[in-house]
Amino acid sequence: xxAITVLVVEDExxxxxxxxxxxxRDGGFQLVGAVTTLAAALALIEHAxxxxxxxxxxxxxxxxxxxxxxxxxxxxxxxxxxxxVFGDDSHIIEAxxxxxxxxxxxxxxxxxxxxxxxxxRRGGSSISPSIARRVLAxxxxxxPAPTPAQPAKAAPTxxxxxxxxxxxxxxxxxxxxxxxxxxxxxxxxxxxxxxVKKIYRKLAVHSRGEAVFEATQMGLLG
Amino acid sequence: xxxxxxxxxRDGAIGGLVALLVLFQGIACAVELPLLVTQAKWWVVADPAxxxxxxxxxxxxxxxxxxxxxxxxxxxxxxxERPGIGWYRIDFDLTAPVPADAALYLSRLSIxxxxxxxxxxxxxxRATDAATxxxxxxxxxxxxxxxxxxxxxNNLLVRIVTRDDLTIFPQLKISTAGDLRPEFDxxxxxxYSSAQFSAFAAAIIAVFMLVxxxxxxxxxxxxxxxxxxxxxxLRTQIYLVEAVPWAWWWPxxxxxxxxxxxxxxxxAAFFLSYIGQLVQRWRWALFAWALVGPLALLVSNGAWxxxxxxxxxGSLFLLELFVLWRFFQWTRRHPSLEAFGxxxxxxxxxxxxxxxxxxxxxWMPYSNAYAMHLGxxxxxxxxxxxxxxxxxRALGLVELANQELARKVQEKEQELSTxxxxxxxxxxxxxxxxxRQRIMQDMHDGLGSQLLxxxxxxxxxxMGAQGMAQVLRDAMDDMRLAxxxxxxxxxxxxxxxxxLRYRLEPRFRAAGIALRFxxxxxxxxxxxxxxxxxxxxxxxxxxxxxxxxxxHARQVEVELSMHLAPARFRMVIxxxxxxxxxxxxxxxxxxxxxxxxxAQRIGAELEIRSTDRGTHITLVYPLDRAH
Numbered sequence: 001x002x003a004i005t006v007l008v009v010e011d012e013x014x015x016x017x018x019x020x021x022x023x024x025r026d027g028g029f030q031l032v033g034a035v036t037t038l039a040a041a042l043a044l045i046e047h048a049x050x051x052x053x054x055x056x057x058x059x060x061x062x063x064x065x066x067x068x069x070x071x072x073x074x075x076x077x078x079x080x081x082x083x084x085v086f087g088d089d090s091h092i093i094e095a096x097x098x099x100x101x102x103x104x105x106x107x108x109x110x111x112x113x114x115x116x117x118x119x120x121r122r123g124g125s126s127i128s129p130s131i132a133r134r135v136l137a138x139x140x141x142x143x144p145a146p147t148p149a150q151p152a153k154a155a156p157t158x159x160x161x162x163x164x165x166x167x168x169x170x171x172x173x174x175x176x177x178x179x180x181x182x183x184x185x186x187x188x189x190x191x192x193x194x195x196v197k198k199i200y201r202k203l204a205v206h207s208r209g210e211a212v213f214e215a216t217q218m219g220l221l222g
Numbered sequence: 223x224x225x226x227x228x229x230x231x232r233d234g235a236i237g238g239l240v241a242l243l244v245l246f247q248g249i250a251c252a253v254e255l256p257l258l259v260t261q262a263k264w265w266v267v268a269d270p271a272x273x274x275x276x277x278x279x280x281x282x283x284x285x286x287x288x289x290x291x292x293x294x295x296x297x298x299x300x301x302x303e304r305p306g307i308g309w310y311r312i313d314f315d316l317t318a319p320v321p322a323d324a325a326l327y328l329s330r331l332s333i334x335x336x337x338x339x340x341x342x343x344x345x346x347x348r349a350t351d352a353a354t355x356x357x358x359x360x361x362x363x364x365x366x367x368x369x370x371x372x373x374x375x376n377n378l379l380v381r382i383v384t385r386d387d388l389t390i391f392p393q394l395k396i397s398t399a400g401d402l403r404p405e406f407d408x409x410x411x412x413x414y415s416s417a418q419f420s421a422f423a424a425a426i427i428a429v430f431m432l433v434x435x436x437x438x439x440x441x442x443x444x445x446x447x448x449x450x451x452x453x454x455x456l457r458t459q460i461y462l463v464e465a466v467p468w469a470w471w472w473p474x475x476x477x478x479x480x481x482x483x484x485x486x487x488x489x490a491a492f493f494l495s496y497i498g499q500l501v502q503r504w505r506w507a508l509f510a511w512a513l514v515g516p517l518a519l520l521v522s523n524g525a526w527x528x529x530x531x532x533x534x535x536g537s538l539f540l541l542e543l544f545v546l547w548r549f550f551q552w553t554r555r556h557p558s559l560e561a562f563g564x565x566x567x568x569x570x571x572x573x574x575x576x577x578x579x580x581x582x583x584x585w586m587p588y589s590n591a592y593a594m595h596l597g598x599x600x601x602x603x604x605x606x607x608x609x610x611x612x613x614x615r616a617l618g619l620v621e622l623a624n625q626e627l628a629r630k631v632q633e634k635e636q637e638l639s640t641x642x643x644x645x646x647x648x649x650x651x652x653x654x655x656x657x658r659q660r661i662m663q664d665m666h667d668g669l670g671s672q673l674l675x676x677x678x679x680x681x682x683x684x685m686g687a688q689g690m691a692q693v694l695r696d697a698m699d700d701m702r703l704a705x706x707x708x709x710x711x712x713x714x715x716x717x718x719x720x721x722l723r724y725r726l727e728p729r730f731r732a733a734g735i736a737l738r739f740x741x742x743x744x745x746x747x748x749x750x751x752x753x754x755x756x757x758x759x760x761x762x763x764x765x766x767x768x769x770x771x772x773x774h775a776r777q778v779e780v781e782l783s784m785h786l787a788p789a790r791f792r793m794v795i796x797x798x799x800x801x802x803x804x805x806x807x808x809x810x811x812x813x814x815x816x817x818x819x820x821a822q823r824i825g826a827e828l829e830i831r832s833t834d835r836g837t838h839i840t841l842v843y844p845l846d847r848a849h
Contacts, residue, residue: 089709089711105725107695107698108728109728109729109732110732111732112728112732115728126724128720128721128724128725129716129717129720129721129724130706130712130717130720130721133713133717172720173713173717173720174716174717174720174744174746175716175717175719175720175723175739176720177723177724177727177739180739
């Protein structure tokens with residue numbers, strides 16, 4: 001099996017160094033780049049999109065979310081892991097909507113970064129209670145009942161979440177761990193995190209759909 | 223006969239010009255129809271008993287003591303002999319051809335009588351007899367059977383029986399029935415049907431007005447108007463009863479007077495009340511005076527009838543005149559269409575009443591119709607219009623008042639909501655200030671002092687890189703917890719607890735320590751004030767942090783539970799590490815005293831038990847303290 005290609009985008013040299021070191025030390029990864037600006041990262045992914053992007057959102061020349069969005073456009077199975085100082089909800093949601101499938105606090109213990117990347121490539125993602133609640137709220141608000149003025153066919157993505165996915169989010173937001181959620185729903189912990197990743201993808205698709213929908217409403221698109 | 227002779231040379235000019243004939247009544251005579259009879263011969267039977275047996279053979283002879291009288295002929299003023307049986311004889315010539323449908327028309331013959339043409343009875347109009355008093359209110363049209371009249375000289379005999387001195391014998395008209403019918407009909411409607419109708423209408427209006435007054439006792443105008451209509455209606459209906467049994471005659475007469483008086487005084491009360499000049503004393507005086515007439519009749523058993531008819535009725539006229547004068551004066555000061563209309567109608571009715579009075583008293587042609595019952599409804603209509611106007615104006619005022627009220631209420635609401643908003647803003651500012659104060663205090667006591675003591679330690683060289691990293695990590699954790707817990711939009715403490723757990727789990731995983739959370743009956747929501755939740759979570763974080771740092775434990779369990787009576791939240795953190803001596807502060811670190819301090823601040827109990835087989839930290843937080 002080929003090594004997982006990773007691009008690190010982080011403007012703080014200390015963190016950049018720490019991440020690069022952790023990635024290169026893991027035999028399963030191949031560090032394909034380590035840049036400090038959005039422009040450099042965008043130029044790199046124009047050439048080839050890596051399997052995994054490790055992105056700091058607050059870059060000096062722009063938002064990491066733009067990079068994630070571009071990368072996901074070019075390669076749908078690209079995994080973007082956001083590293084952030086605080087578990088700041090709105091920025092994380094924004095990143096997920098851009099296509100991020102995971103996020104990590106910068107003060108997480110050593111080893112969390114590589115563990116997270118491995119989990120992502122295995123098809124799983126983590127989610128904190130606060131983010132779970134916000135995703136749930138967004139997805140609920142996202143599926144409005146079609147109004148008479150708005151024919152049903154115009155609705156972008158009806159019923160984005162399955163019942164199981166919504167239940168997982170609900171339990172996580174109440175503070176249950178993934179293994180506890182698994183026990184409660186009689187599924188494995190791995191299945192739980194796989195659901196979470198699917199939910200992230202859905203939120204991204206939904207937000208794109210919403211953008212298209214809004215553009216259609218405004219007459220920008222046919 | 224003089225009147226016959228004089229009439230002859232005017233034959234061709236007569237035609238239908240009855241009015242002209244009235245002017246020349248003294249000399250009028252006709253040989254062609256229509257014929258207006260203005261003079262008659264009159265004979266009073268000296269011995270009524272002898273003449274009471276009535277049949278065609280008992281007619282008075284032509285050679286009786288006839289006297290020539292002018293019609294209308296009033297007994298009381300023209301003749302002393304009253305009451306009694308009297309005969310009127312009218313001789314007239316007719317030229318051929320004599321019409322087959324000839325008829326007699328009398329505008330009024332209230333006492334009735336028997337009519338004979340050329341010695342043959344043509345009608346016996348019902349008259350007062352031993353059982354019944356009869357007073358005809360309607361005009362009379364009497365057909366003369368064909369064949370009775372003849373070309374040349376004819377005679378008409380009328381027998382009347384009088385009981386009082388009010389007897390008047392009218393002028394009469396002879397013509398064809400077709401010629402007389404229209405005038406008869408007009409008169410019938412004007413004097414009889416219209417009176418019936420107005421009485422009926424007035425009764426309905428009276429009931430309506432009195433009902434209104436019943437609901438609004440303070441609105442006396444409705445009372446007076448209702449009474450006016452009521453008394454008018456009653457008076458007219460009493461008046462229209464043409465045959466009254468003798469047993470009822472005096473009650474009838476008294477009642478009629480009473481109704482007339484009450485009507486007049488109700489009108490006066492209405493007017494005075496309308497212009498606001500109805501003094502309380504007057505009201506009773508008015509109604510007392512209204513009863514004077516009927517009482518006089520009652521007490522005197524009819525002896526004062528003349529007094530009542532002339533002076534009491536006259537006094538009512540004067541009173542109305544006075545009231546009308548006051549009303550005119552008021553109308554001049556407060557001109558309005560309704561008031562002028564009412565004043566005009568009242569004046570007209572007053573004049574009509576004067577006409578009736580004059581006709582009854584014989585000062586005006588007796589053939590004139592009684593007309594007051596035509597004017598009174600007009601006055602009542604005008605009064606009704608006035609009331610309606612007042613009513614509408616009152617409604618308008620009410621609407622205006624309602625609008626004003628709504629506007630005021632709205633203003634007040636606006637004011638209140640502004641006031642409320644202002645108060646809210648002040649409260650919000652105070653809350654914000656208090657919140658800021660709390661956070662500042664928190665940073666000062668926690669993060670600040672933590673960083674400061676660490677700084678001092680680093681500067682003295684007593685803290686290595688490892689210790690430094692630990693201090694920074696603790697500071698970071700504390701700040702994270704504060705941000706996480708105090709950030710707006712959080713859904714209670716469960717979420718904050720979950721976030722803490724989510725954040726710490728990787729560390730426990732990295733340290734190889736099993737972290738277990740055990741809820742005993744996990745609630746759907748856990749509402750604990752943010753500030754208190756932060757302190758509880760700090761105790762939890764501190765405890766877990768201690769386990770990570772010092773305990774050398776393999777597992778740690780956080781048991782959470784809710785309890786009732788008293789409502790409280792219980793949190794137990796147990797590890798299986800080496801424990802420590804709680805009595806030695808240095809060993810326990812500054813964390814323990816910090817935890818105790820936090821627990822104390824939120825009124826929670828904190829119990830720390832440590833043995834060499836593990837440590838149990840129990841926090842019990844009273845929920846009734848929470849808002």
